[in-house]
Amino acid sequence: RSVPFVSKATGQPLAKIGARCMVGKSLAEQGELKSVVPPYYSVKVSVFPFSKFPEADPILGPEMKSTGEVMGVGASFAEAYAKAQLGGGATIPTSGSAFISVRERDKPRAAILAKNLIEKGFDVIATAGTADFLNKEGVECKRINKVHEGQPHIVDMIKNGEIDLIVNTTEGKKSIRESEDIRRAAVIRNVTYYTTMTAGLATCEAMEHLGNYSVNQLKDLHKQANA
Secondary structure (H helix, E strand, O other): OHHHHHHHHHOOOHHHHHHHHHOOOOHHHHOOOOOOOOOOEEEEEEEOOHHHOOOOOOOOOOOOOOOEEEEEEEOOHHHHHHHHHHHOOOOOOOOEEEEEEOOHHHHHHHHHHHHHHHHOOEEEEEOHHHHHHHHHOOOOOEEOEOHHHOOOEHHHHHHOOOOOEEEEOOOOHHHHHHOHHHHHHHHHOOOEEEOOHHHHHHHHHHHHHOOOOOOOOHHHHHHHHOO
16 A cells, blocks of 8 residues: 555655556656655555454454555645545544553653643543653652552443543553553544554644645645646
């Protein structure tokens, strides 16, 4: 799926160019020696059917689980990412409570994310290990139990509609298994959920472009890219 995406982003018919190369027509003969670097950003987001299978664990692995994809284009990465997320059916919250629980190596970036979310008016909630790290970094957050630590726990908060955004990274079979209930509850309650710090930080940037972006025609973008 990457070939049609890049073709659409750059205005270059890559499949056709590749097929001609395979039958002996060089790039020089085709006049395709120039590298195309568009003056805009393009972001591809996969669409997953997890909402139709609420009992399935919505964690990603090597299996192909997406049912399609969308493309967002913008003058900045944040604008393009915001469009792609909206096109894929994601709801990007702009206020409320954000739950953060991450593996050890993600904690420094989690502190950056938490600070950005607090600046945007969010309340930050975290499990013990993440909360301790955030507090040491001077980030104010509320501590909440994991499911196995007893009630009240994070799944209770999700089911009660008290969580608007989740960033949860895991590592190892035990951690993945323990966070399975969180992922399922998020799907059932339609809570925006990210399993990587990169996606969480990108979403934080995208919040600034919600309702403030341009609409473009592909033919106009391709003219810019190939000018």
